[in-house]
Amino acid sequence: MTTLISISYVDKLQRENADDLAFYPLTTLEKALEDGHVVTCEDNGEAAGYLWFGAVRGGYDVTIYQACVDYDSRRRHLGWSMVAKLVAIGNAGGATGIRLKCASSADSNEFWQAAGFHCTRVTPGGIKRGRDLNHYRTDLQPGLFTIPGVIPSEKPIDLRAYQAQKRMGVSMPSRFSRTHYGIPSEVVE
Numbered sequence: 001m002t003t004l005i006s007i008s009y010v011d012k013l014q015r016e017n018a019d020d021l022a023f024y025p026l027t028t029l030e031k032a033l034e035d036g037h038v039v040t041c042e043d044n045g046e047a048a049g050y051l052w053f054g055a056v057r058g059g060y061d062v063t064i065y066q067a068c069v070d071y072d073s074r075r076r077h078l079g080w081s082m083v084a085k086l087v088a089i090g091n092a093g094g095a096t097g098i099r100l101k102c103a104s105s106a107d108s109n110e111f112w113q114a115a116g117f118h119c120t121r122v123t124p125g126g127i128k129r130g131r132d133l134n135h136y137r138t139d140l141q142p143g144l145f146t147i148p149g150v151i152p153s154e155k156p157i158d159l160r161a162y163q164a165q166k167r168m169g170v171s172m173p174s175r176f177s178r179t180h181y182g183i184p185s186e187v188v189e
Helices: 007-016 026-034 078-092 108-114 160-167
Strands: 038-043 046-053 061-069 097-103 118-124 132-139
Touching (some): 007 026, 007 046, 007 061, 061 078, 097 108
Parallel strands (some): 061 097
């Protein structure tokens, strides 16, 4: 059974988890829902989370763009069930693996590692939160060789650079912004 999830619920979860999730234009999220690129979970018969993923193509990795479980429903294996659904979708479509980026400050790093994902690299995040991004991946199809993992970053949020830019009068987006550096969200799709 697939739980129907509304765009307003996704928006609510994004706002409640603003330090861990990026804000995507609502039109982009609506399209993902319409196209069936969102796996959901429920707790006591109500929507409790979502996992938004990209195209499933044979020979390529599936990208997880965003995943979130409602705070009150965490630690009940709901995230595991959504990942299992995505693994089944990926296998059916011939995908080679699943990949994602996770903020170094997010508690979900532990979840992704426990779910069998390994960190392949660490890159700097944006200026707003001043943290790193951990890139995770797991195989769906056996590979010819194994890529060694790296130790994920645990760098916390550091707002000093963002605050310095604001003090200098630079126009910076708020934590709830759906625009990126002055570009309207309708353009950033």
